[in-house]
Every structure is written in structure tokens, then in C-alpha cells.
Amino acid sequence: MANLHGSFWEDKIKALAMHDLKEPLGLCLLLFYINRFTRYPQTKQEVRTRFKNWAQYDPIFQDLKLQTAFETFVEVYPKLLKYFTNDKSTSGPLFKHHTFLHGDYHAGNIFFVTDPKTQEDQTPEVKDVITIDWQGYGIGHSASDLAYFLSFCDPSEELDLAIMQSYYEELTKKVPKETYPFQVMVREVEIRLLGMGVSGFNGFRDTPETMKNRSHLMSRNGLESEDMMKHGVLRMKRMGYVLEKWEKENLLHNLNELENVY
Secondary structure, eight states, X not given: OHHHHHHTOGGGGGGGOOGGGGSOGGGHHHHHHHHHHTTSOSSHHHHHHHHHHTTTTOGGGGOHHHHHHHHHHHHHHHHHGGGSSSSOOSSSSTTOOOEEEOSSOSGGGEEEEEOGGGTTSSSXXXXXXXXXXXXXXXXXXXXXXXXXXXXXXXXXXXXXXXXXXXXXXXXXXXXXXXXXXXXXXXXXXXXXXXXXXXHHHHTTOSOHHHHHHHHHHHHHTTOOHHHHXXXXXXXXXXXXXXXXXXXXXXXXXOGGGTTOOO
């Protein structure tokens, strides 16, 4: 992913000479999250009701600390909407760079070519990586692909940081560090993860009974409601620790400092 982004960073993307890259075709999935993001509950009571309705589904809905964070976010999210665009930022250090995006980058779309001599090893040597399912490609912010990939992983602050560090190390082999500091990348990814977390939370807008009634209709269209809800829980957990981090950094109540990442 980092090699892909670095290879087409900013002006380098012109080398593709693909007419349909004028529009962000690759952001169909991201824009789906953005659209759902704007429908975050408008009151704290709506958040409480949703947690209460789903309390028996997963322990996450019994987490009072997380519920409080989601209630606080009711007042925060309108101020973040300006970042949920595919345009380059004209002020501040965030979201100032465009590159070529895959648009649906997750482990299910990746093949690892390993050395046959190491096939029996616990950790086979990877010789090449092949990415499939490119119908969502387009131009956008690199953090969109990276955050989307993370949103499919089991939530872990330590693992997320390790993945981001590995990504950044590879990316900056082609992108000068001074033009894209690590702290800027992390903040961009956090913002994107919040949007995906809200999308996950919005998967529980209906009551369990209503969701059960709809599940057969979803199955007929190739969608498994249980899988979608499991992914929603993962995104909510990751959103929770981003909010906790921002609380510790005094950002939730002082979003003017959001771009002060140096």
C-alpha cells in the first residue's frame, strides 16, 4: 500500500494518464462512510437508547466509559465534517496531499507470494504481494486507504501504531518526510477512523428486532447482517480508543488544536 501511494504521490499521479481519475472513483466506499457519518445521533439520548437496545448483543454496548465518549462526540462531530472531503486542504497541515488509492484495501484483497523453500516455516518469506479487486480505485488522501485497512483489523493501539510506522517507513522512501510528517499522517488516520467508527455505530440504528427482520432481505442481496455488525463493533472499539487518546490530549474540547501536530 505504501509503495503504491508513494509511487503516485502528488504530481506523479499524472503519469497514469487515466481520464477517469479526474473524479474520485476510488472513494465510493469512503464517501459511503462520509454520508453515514453525517447521520450520527444528534442528541446524547439517542446514543443512550442505541446502547440500551443492543446491550445484550455485545459487551461493547455495556461499556459505560465508551458510551460516555460517544455521547461527548455528539457535540464534536459537526466540527470534524470539514475534513470529510476528497479535496486538498487549503490551510493547515492535514489532508494536503493526493495519491492513487485502491479504495477497498483489506486483507481479503491481498495475496502473498512466498518462497516455496520456506513454505513449512512458521513465518514464510514473502517474495511479492499481489492486490486484487481494483474497481474502487481513484484519487484521494492516503490516510483513507490506510484507515480503511486498519478498520478491518482487531482493535489494538499497539498494532495500529506498528502498522502505521511500517507504512510510513516504506512511504517515505519515495516521499520526503519533511513534506509529510509522521504526526500529520497519524492525525489524518485518526480522523478517518472516527468516520468509520460512526459508520459502524450507525449499523445499529435499528432495534435488534428490526435488524432481524431485515437480515433475510440483506442476504438476498449478498450482504450478511451478522458480518456487518461484527465489523461495526470493531470500528466502534477503534473509535473508542481514538476518542480516549484525544481526551488525554485535550483535543475533544479544544478542536482548534487538532492541526497543531508538530
